[in-house]
Amino acid sequence: MENERQNKGKEEPVIKIxxxxxxxxxxxxxxxxxxxxxxxENVVVLGRSGTGKSVLIKIIAGLLTQDSGSVCVLGEDVSKLGEKDLLELxxxxxxSFQNSAxxxxxxxxxxxxxxxxxxxKHLRRKEIDASVEKVLTAVGLAQTINQMPSELSGGQRKRIGIARTLILNPEIMLYDEPTAGLDPITCIEINNLINRVKESFNTSSIIITHDLTCAKATGDRVAMLLEGTFAKEGTFDEVFDSEDDRIKSFYNYNFIK
Amino acid sequence: MSVKQGREFIVSKGFDSFFIDLNSAVKFNLRFFKELFLPPYEGREIIKQCYEIGWKSLPLISLTGFITGLVFTKQSRPSLAEFGATSWLPSLVAIAIIKALAPLVTALIAAGKVGSNIGAEIGSMRVTEQIDAMEVSAVNPFKFLVVSRVIATTVMIPILMCYTGCVAMLGSYINVHTNEMTSFVAFFEQAFSKISFLDIFSSLTKAVVYGYTIGIVGCYQGYNASQGTEGVGKAANASVVVSMFLIFVEEILIVQITNSIRG
Structure with missing residues (x-):
């Protein structure tokens, strides 16, 4: 783990906030x-509802602008990009949106x-169909191709939402509460899918969640957001091996010791 | 400068927010004209919206137009009969329908049906983050949602207005024919004898302006809907109310301009 961190210290981060x-x-x-x-790398941002987790990734995607500070994605300062460059980024x-969108x-x-x-626009019909089939197969929902979103379950909607982002072969994935409102079995399926996406599509990800099971299953690193600032950062075990009462209570609430 | 709840206002919260909204609405309109001429052009979406707005409004427009023509003729007859001037009915009805009723009835029906639909649809897309999803997919949602709908309403309302006028005249003809046994040709010859090119041009201008108003107001209200389902309802409601208010203001202005041209 220490070697890995030292190596990472030498390379330029894909997201620098x-x-x-x-x-x-x-x-x-x-x-x-x-x-x-x-x-x-999969980085999990943990925190209670309303602590600004979703705001953070919306700033990264350029949907919101910060009051101050900088966000660099793949070497580009997001807030300084023009409309055309932002679209390219x-x-x-x-x-992946919380309610799939x-x-x-x-x-x-x-x-x-x-x-x-x-x-x-240069893609032919055959290539478009192949891309659609590829991402649908990747999320395990090839049979839903002609269904309307209203006919899908919550878990299926999440997976189709992820498939829609994967079709453009992104380098970075931002997941907003990927397991919110899902049953435990579907949560495990979504966690596995997030890990599969990382392996198959070679993505770097930020996963916003308050679900510790999701954080443990998907996160290479966890950052705990408390009262608008990161209280602790590290592996899952490092973060929760803490004397901070706020972190302890968050852990106890999730896992009910 | 008054201070309320820790926030500063130049005059009052309501006064300030009116001008902030006005500024935002002007910017929204300017953005429409900027995006209108820039690629990509969403041709398929425009055709789809023309179908949704035009074709699907036909049953309601047909019924309203027919009843307007029929009832207007029926109500006007006793007054003209007092002076023995029932032969003037076709001209009177044509002037009323072509110069005022067809554009206004079409616009008010469309504001209720189409405007509220646009406000609710785009509003629900806003609150369920579908518009954000378009943005992060590197698709311009303003171009796809707003420009296509405003073009569709601006094109389709004048066509619907012409259709309303025809159906209303047909309703009027049925009433006149039943009572006075006037022939189809004689009715329409007399009806159009008092209509000038300026009357038709003025009505078409009104319809284009109303169409643009209905589209842009619906899109603006939906695009700026606040969070939650309550916001969607408010957007749909405001689309109708604001459109109708602006339509009446525009009606007065266009009539004044037409009359001054006519001299």
Whole structure:
């Protein structure tokens, strides 16, 4: 682990966040947040609801802008990018939303084709169909291709949401509460899928969650966000081997000792 | 400068937010015209929206137009009969329908049906993060959702207005024919004898302006919907109310301009 960290210390992180501040009105959500994510690494950001976890990844994807501080993704400062450059950067970022955000009026096939046909116009029909089949097979839902999102279960919607991001072959995956609202078995399936995506698509990921099972199963590294700042960072065991009462209570609440 | 709940306002919260909203609405309109001419062009989405807005409004528009023409003729007859001027009915009805009723009835029906639909659809996409999902997929949601819908309403409302006018005149003809046994050709010859090119041009201009208003207001309200299902309801409601208000303001302005041109 120590060697691994030293190696990572030499390479440039794919996501570099420095002194990030974000507030909504008088509510300071993020306060001096700094984080590095390295290539091929799954970093879990843990924290209670309303602590700014989702805000953090929305800033990374350029959906929100920070009050101060910097966010560099693949060497590009997100807040300084023009519209065109931001669109290009977003092609390298996959974002899995908490409620999947599938387009209600489109079938699963149309949902998956949507980003592809608009961003890779040179592709032929055969290539588009092949890409759709590939990502659907990767998430294990090839049979749902002609179904509407309303006909899918919560777990299936999550997996189709992940498939839609994978179709553009992103280098970075951002997962917003991937296991929220799912039963324990489906949670395990989603955790396994996140790990498979990392291996098969060679992605670096930030996983936002308050689910410790998900954090333990998917995270190479865990960062604990408390009161707008990272209270502790390390492996799962390192983070929860803590004397901080706030971290202890978070652990106890999840695992009910 | 007054201070309320720790926030500073220039005059009052309501006054300030009105101008903030106005500024945001103006920017939204300017963005529409900027994006209108820039690629990519969402041709398929525009055709789909034209179908949704035009074709699916036909039953309601047909019924309303027919009843408007029929009832207007029926109500006008006693007044004209007092002066023995029932032969003027076709001209009177044509002037009323073509110059005022067809554009206004079409616009008000469309504001209720199409405007609320656009506000609710885009609003629900906003609150369920579907618009954010488009953005992170490197797709321009403004181009795909807003530009296509505003073009569709701007194109389809004038077509629907022409259709409403035809159906209303047909309703009027049925009433006149039943009472006065006027022939089809004689009815329409007399009806259009008092209609000028400026009347038709003015009505088409109104319909284009109303179409744009219904589309842009619905999209603006939906695009800026706040979080939650309550926000979707408010967006749908505001789409109808604001569209109708603007349609009446535009009606007054266009009538004034047309009359000043006519001299």
């Amino acid at each position: 420095r002194d990030l501040y974000k507030s909504f009105g008088s509510n300071d959500v993020l306060k001096a947040v700094s984080l590095d994510v390295y290539k091929g 977003r092609l390298k970022i996959g974002f 599938l387009y209600d009026s489109m079938t699963v096939r149309e949902n998956l084709e949507f980003p592809l046909v608009r961003n890779k």
